[in-house]
Amino acid sequence: MTSNSIQPFDFKGTPVRAFEDVKGNRLFCAKDVAEALGYTNTNKAIGDHVRGVTNRYPITDSLGREQQAVFIGEGDLYRLIASSKLPSAQEFESWIFDTVVPSIRKHGGYMAGQEHMTPEQMALASMRWLNSKVEEQARQLEAQKSQVLFAKAVEVSRTNILVGDLAKILKSNGVDIGSTRLFAWMRDRGYLMKSGMAKNMPTQRSMDLGLFHVKETTIVHADGHTTINKTPKVTGKGQTYFINKFLTGSQEVAA
Template identity: 50%
Template sequence: MDKNHRDVMKRIRDLTAQNIAVEKMFVQSTYLNKQGHSQPMYYMNRDGFTLLVVGFTGKKALNFKLKYIEAFNSMENQIRNYGGFQIPNNMSEALQLAANQAKEMEEMRPKALFAEAVQTSKTDILVGQLAKILKQNGIDIGANRLFNWLRENGYLIKQQGMNFNTPTQKAMDLKLFRIKENTIVHSDGHTTINKTPKVTGIGQVFFVNKFLKDDKPVFG
């Protein structure tokens, strides 16, 4: 903060003299200066540092205060958006609150596991693999139904032919799939190319949001 050591020491002494609770935030000690003389100093915890800086002026002190206000506002917004803290008034309310919280955590657990699995995935996966992960996390769907949903919603081509079940241009533009091509040599010598759609990391996150939001997809 570019403050003179002597001024900082005086500020700390003034703070500790004003309120006994502040004394716990600062511990007086000594250090040896360049001349080898013992000089007073203070150790402080985070609360003590915050209390000390709030009283300072200058550009660096102002930046600290602005960040402190930003953090406080962020906390307030989180409480407002996701619900404040409930304080039970008696044992009955405490037990009911604990039961409600346990139920909410259990309901959220499949979504949390699924989101974590997708977030940590670093490889492309087959559509059937995505269906299995969804099934394990409470989405009632198999590979065939997932393929059908992807076709009906414009992510895979549904017209019969050589491009059947390959990604649509929309899906490719969104980088939801990659196409794996395999060359197959038939007994008569001719070759064909087999195209397999694989869900990218971006695609996995995209479809996670589709399947886990409140208005879940409806399967035919």
Template identity: 55%
Template sequence: MNTDITTHTFHDKPVRIHMDGEMVEYCARDIATALGYTNTNDAISRHCRGVVKRYPIADTLGRPQEAGFIGEGDVYRLIVSSQLPAAVEFEHWLFDEVLPSIRKHGGYLVGQEHMSPEEMVAASMRYLESKIAEQKRQLDAQKPKVALAEAIGNSTSTILIGELAKILTQNGAHNLGTRRLFERLRADGYLCRQHGEMWNLPTQRAMDMGLFEVIKRPVAMPDGSVRVTRTTKVTGRGQEYFINRYITKEN
């Protein structure tokens, strides 16, 4: 899937747009901010009905984070409910200027409606050069992480989830300690969520993907009975997968 996100500016406020073919999605927080909502989370919760999709973006300090993106219908709902006098101007700018330009030229150039054809060509070339340079910087930044993932993926050894957390932390995923990694793996459907015997064991989907193996060990109890313990370990393939999932694609 193409997850190219372009940034545009309305009254000095950034508005990020994601396009994949004919599908267009808009950063919900950017839209709400541009429309003058003081509590953007509340506005999105009350007025947006669609399923929010999330893509990695950088915050104001350049740190990676995930942002929710909404469809056109939810953008209109935010516009209609906005008290900002410029809401009508925002609607015209977004849907009559920016969106048609993106579909036609692959991007929107500020002031392009007043440019001559020659000026448009020159500005478009500068825009494309900047996009190419940015993509090269992103690829260069990813090279060490991709190499790490490939090296680990070729390993036949398995490790504990706590050890995977250390690898992720040492290579940029500073928000994923052992506890948070377990929470993330459960939330993302790789570990079972139900308490009891299946707690923190791999889901069938994760096992089918070859991400984990379960080590069974018999333990002799004081009463003479034998209890079997099960420990989840991450395979080499799983280590490569989670490095790509939680480092390479999010930083």
């Protein structure tokens, strides 16, 4: 069950979400119903009058966030309607059971104003709705495709890699970033040291998280003295960690 399966309809400007589950049960969003019936405290109304089994399904709120909402069956819908003191409660009841429920049974959903549409208008509106869903699914598939590419990139790379190589993996999967910008991004967010002799070396926090390994290379110079060159490399765990950061958009890319 996904939020895409839930169909919204409108009662005098108040949206009410409903659907028919795989068992044929017609379920309604309890909070939407309570608001449509004029309850000032919707949570109290649901707690006082809902007696049957409640189900939770994901819905998208006005800010685009996914929330778990309580859905109720027809028995509890009757209880909420019967307990409402507003004159519009009877109108709401008639509209639900004379218009919305038959539409859900026949079409699997309800379109606002469909009772005033001709069969041709209904067919056209249905096609538009279906096209919007196809486009939405295409966008979701494209996003999933990117996720698969990211996952495969990490799966293939079982060795420590340079920060520049991580930037190439990100760029090849649609992230507009290069080596210099990725170094800056890591410094700005405390993964790498910002200045001094240790600039671009992993911070203690990064090392504690296991995101980096420092490769030390001994260099023998012409006069016989030796120096140690240190190169930060991103571990397998680090690759997964940073790719997920960009994949989920939980961090902004440095300009």
